[in-house]
Amino acid sequence: MAEQSSRGEIFVVDDDPAVRDTLSMVLKAAGYEVICFADGAALLSVARNRTPAAILLDVHIPGKSGLDILRELHGEDYPAPIFMISGQGDIAMAVSAIKNGALDFIEKPFRGSEIVGRLDEAIGAYARRQAENASPKFSSLHFPGREPLTRREREVLEQFASGASNKEAGRTLGISPRTIEDHRANIMKKLGARNAADLIRIVMTAAQRAS
Numbered sequence: 001m002a003e004q005s006s007r008g009e010i011f012v013v014d015d016d017p018a019v020r021d022t023l024s025m026v027l028k029a030a031g032y033e034v035i036c037f038a039d040g041a042a043l044l045s046v047a048r049n050r051t052p053a054a055i056l057l058d059v060h061i062p063g064k065s066g067l068d069i070l071r072e073l074h075g076e077d078y079p080a081p082i083f084m085i086s087g088q089g090d091i092a093m094a095v096s097a098i099k100n101g102a103l104d105f106i107e108k109p110f111r112g113s114e115i116v117g118r119l120d121e122a123i124g125a126y127a128r129r130q131a132e133n134a135s136p137k138f139s140s141l142h143f144p145g146r147e148p149l150t151r152r153e154r155e156v157l158e159q160f161a162s163g164a165s166n167k168e169a170g171r172t173l174g175i176s177p178r179t180i181e182d183h184r185a186n187i188m189k190k191l192g193a194r195n196a197a198d199l200i201r202i203v204m205t206a207a208q209r210a211s
Contacts, residue, residue: 007031008053008197010119013043013069014085015061019108023056026112027119038062040069051079051205053123053197056106056115059086059093067096075101079204081122085110127161127200141206147190156183160196161203 010032012023020036027034032053037043039062047055055078059066066084075082084097087108094105103122106115143149149157152173159169159180166177166184173180193199 006033006195008123008195008201009033009035009050011035011037011043011047011052011055011057013037013040013056013061013066014058015039016058019058022112023115026115030116030120032119040064040066040072043069044072047073047078051201053201054080054119054126055082056119057082057084057102059084059097067093067100070097070100070102073101077101079201079208081126083118083122123197127197127204141203142209143191143202143206146192149187149190153183153187153190156180157187157199157203160184160187161200 007030010027012020012027012034014020014023014036015038017038020038024034024036035046035052037046040057041063043055043057055073057066057069061069064072066086070082070084073082078101081103082101083104083106084094084102085106085108086093097105103126104118106118141154155173156169159172164172166180169180170177187193188199191199191202193202
């Protein structure tokens with residue numbers, strides 16, 4: 001049940017077990033799955049082969065700093081938003097983090113509700129931006145190993161990825177919101193998507209392969 005309702009995975013990188021525990025508890029309560037790492041090397045080994053919904057990366061971690069890890073991940077091109085977190089943040093460090101591809105910089109101490117709110121906003125906005133960039137190629141997107149989508153399913157997927165509601169998509173395509181819902185369920189089943197965020201990530205990956 002938890003897997004079905006998951007809003008996606010968040011990778012948390014912090015050498016302080018108390019911070020990892022707190023973030024893990026808050027994010028799980030908000031419906032996310034959380035994978036914690038105590039250092040950057042552990043994150044890199046996973047993040048290069050598996051894309052989360054977002055990454056929370058502490059600047060001051062053992063070994064390479066969070067900024068070094070951000071550079072190694074090629075933050076600007078990484079297919080998920082990355083937030084830098086630090087108890088000793090300063091303006092120069094924040095600027096450096098943003099220049100190297102971090103979406104934003106969060107200073108400790110922070111409130112759990114603030115982290116969840118900013119993540120929700122960032123993940124939604126990131127998915128919409130990526131979908132907008134990918135949308136011209138929708139008709140030519142390929143999803144290897146998956147059952148092919150019908151032309152109508154591709155149209156519905158394009159509407160959904162651009163942020164349209166069932167009602168808006170129905171208006172645009174001239175079909176009822178209920179039918180849109182049925183198409184969406186079919187698309188998710190065909191592409192093996194667990195939830196909406198997962199579906200957007202699958203589309204983004206396909207778009208990157210096509211470009």
